Amino acid sequence: MKILVAEDDNLIRSALEFRLKKDNHDVTLAIDGKDALKKIDEQIPDLVITDIMMPHISGLELVGLIKEKYQNQIKIIVLTTMGQEDVVLEAFGLGADDFIPKPFSPNELSVRIKRFAIKKI
Amino acid sequence: MLQLLFYITVYTSIVLLLMMFFFSYLNKVKKQKYSVWEKESNELINTFIFIDNNTVLELPDDIHTLKKNPFFRTFISQKIITAVKNFSGETTRNLKQLYLLLELDKDTLHDTKHVLGHLKTRAIRNVGVMNLKNFEEIVFENTNHKNDLIRIEAQVALIRLTGFKGLKFLNIITYPISEWYQIVLLRELKTLDPEKFKGIKIWLKSFNKSVIVFTLKLIANYHLFEFYPDTVKLLHHKNHKIRLQAIRTLAKIFNKNTPKELLSIFENETTENKIAILKELSSFKEQSTIPYLIELLKQETPTLQIVIIKTIAKIDTEGILLLEKIPNAHTPPLNNIILQLKEEQAYELD
Numbered sequence: 331m332k333i334l335v336a337e338d339d340n341l342i343r344s345a346l347e348f349r350l351k352k353d354n355h356d357v358t359l360a361i362d363g364k365d366a367l368k369k370i371d372e373q374i375p376d377l378v379i380t381d382i383m384m385p386h387i388s389g390l391e392l393v394g395l396i397k398e399k400y401q402n403q404i405k406i407i408v409l410t411t412m413g414q415e416d417v418v419l420e421a422f423g424l425g426a427d428d429f430i431p432k433p434f435s436p437n438e439l440s441v442r443i444k445r446f447a448i449k450k451i
Numbered sequence: 452m453l454q455l456l457f458y459i460t461v462y463t464s465i466v467l468l469l470m471m472f473f474f475s476y477l478n479k480v481k482k483q484k485y486s487v488w489e490k491e492s493n494e495l496i497n498t499f500i501f502i503d504n505n506t507v508l509e510l511p512d513d514i515h516t517l518k519k520n521p522f523f524r525t526f527i528s529q530k531i532i533t534a535v536k537n538f539s540g541e542t543t544r545n546l547k548q549l550y551l552l553l554e555l556d557k558d559t560l561h562d563t564k565h566v567l568g569h570l571k572t573r574a575i576r577n578v579g580v581m582n583l584k585n586f587e588e589i590v591f592e593n594t595n596h597k598n599d600l601i602r603i604e605a606q607v608a609l610i611r612l613t614g615f616k617g618l619k620f621l622n623i624i625t626y627p628i629s630e631w632y633q634i635v636l637l638r639e640l641k642t643l644d645p646e647k648f649k650g651i652k653i654w655l656k657s658f659n660k661s662v663i664v665f666t667l668k669l670i671a672n673y674h675l676f677e678f679y680p681d682t683v684k685l686l687h688h689k690n691h692k693i694r695l696q697a698i699r700t701l702a703k704i705f706n707k708n709t710p711k712e713l714l715s716i717f718e719n720e721t722t723e724n725k726i727a728i729l730k731e732l733s734s735f736k737e738q739s740t741i742p743y744l745i746e747l748l749k750q751e752t753p754t755l756q757i758v759i760i761k762t763i764a765k766i767d768t769e770g771i772l773l774l775e776k777i778p779n780a781h782t783p784p785l786n787n788i789i790l791q792l793k794e795e796q797a798y799e800l801d
Contacts, residue, residue, distance in 0.1 A: 337531065339537070340489065340493065341493055341496060341530055341533055341534055341537075342534075342537050344493045344497060344690075345493075345497050345500055345501075345534070345538070346495070348497040348500075348501060349500075351499060351781050410543060413638070413641075418735075432536070433535075433536060433537050433538050433539040433543075434537070434538065434539055434702065435538065435539050435540035435541070435542065436500065436501065436540075437541075440541070446502060447685065
């Protein structure tokens with residue numbers, strides 16, 4: 331699967347890259363929402379994993395912009411902080427397909443992505 | 452003279468330029484060094500995050516020299532803390548193991564006794580995040596620290612280390628817990644599985660008024676119905692903030708007697724507490740309280756009359772009809788209030 335990870339924290343970004351590559355996904359990294367948008371237009375990934383709090387363009391804005399342009403062609407998983415129920419609801423309202431609250435288990439993320447991969451097949 | 456001024460200017464410019472180059476070079480070296488550290492620490496942390504369950508956790512050889520550098524230790528310590536905050540499950544255990552293998556707990560121990568407040572605060576926070584249980588005693592000692600940041604971090608860390616048992620600091624604290632820090636503590640407790648509280652009765656008798664208020668919030672949040680009689684007693688406490696919280700708590704553990712209990716203290720309460728009582732009464736929707744509320748309309752100020760009328764209307768959907776039947780309903784200010792309420796209801800229906 332072609333996956334784009336939009337996360338401003340270097341460590342989390344590299345950890346996600348490490349795990350996703352281990353699962354044989356084709357991974358692209360973006361350091362913020364603006365960078366993500368540029369790379370999405372270039373590569374059109376199957377799945378975007380995005381953090382909510384990011385500079386320039388927030389995760390919520392990114393969800394809205396992706397769904398407006400690509401509709402269901404690109405699936406989106408948002409990473410939220412525990413207890414941000416209102417943010418999750420807003421993300422779903424904008425078209426997000428799934429969410430994972432932080433702190434999260436990399437294994438759980440891997441399983442959720444597999445679900446999307448199966449649906450794609 | 453002019454020539455001397457010229458030489459001084461040239462000399463100063465050269466010195467400034469050299470200094471600029473020197474600091475720019477230092478900054479570049481620092482950036483390069485941090486970039487290498489960034490890469491090395493990310494790789495190390497990722498290795499520990501995704502290591503197989505059966506593998507023995509140990510440090511790679513190349514990190515042994517680097518780990519002696521105090522700046523690198525602070526750098527990687529913050530990285531590990533960030534990772535622990537973001538990842539869960541088995542990952543956290545591995546990251547804790549990495550923290551211990553790098554002997555970062557020794558730095559934490561050192562900093563928990565540091566004279567600089569911000570370092571002490573950070574160290575105590577790290578104890579909580581890394582769940583370093585052997586630091587419990589030091590953390591407990593700081594739960595009544597005179598510095599409020601250190602104090603709250605210690606209180607939160609103690610809850611993280613020992614769960615609900617960590618609330619034992621309520622037995623000893625002399626400093627007040629601010630409204631904001633009460634929210635912080637309650638949020639921290641929210642992540643734990645509810646269990647039987649020990650100490651509620653003692654905390655309700657604390658000399659520290661904020662402890663009583665916080666305990667009342669615990670009773671409300673966890674619906675501890677067995678403390679209903681104790682909460683009723685606090686409706687008569689001399690401190691109005693404690694009485695206010697007791698009113699709010701009773702509404703969370705209410706029974707058929709609660710409206711009566713609240714109305715019994717209404718007359719002598721502060722305006723803020725009277726409004727709180729009315730708010731709770733409107734949620735009980737107990738018809739039997741309406742005659743008493745109508746009676747209150749005769750003696751209260753216009754501000755409270757508005758709240759009372761709104762309460763009656765919320766208790767009974769036909770409340771306005773009842774209000775229109777009372778003797779002074781057609782004279783100011785009641786007629787105006789009733790008219791306003793009618794308009795509000797019409798607006799809501801639209």
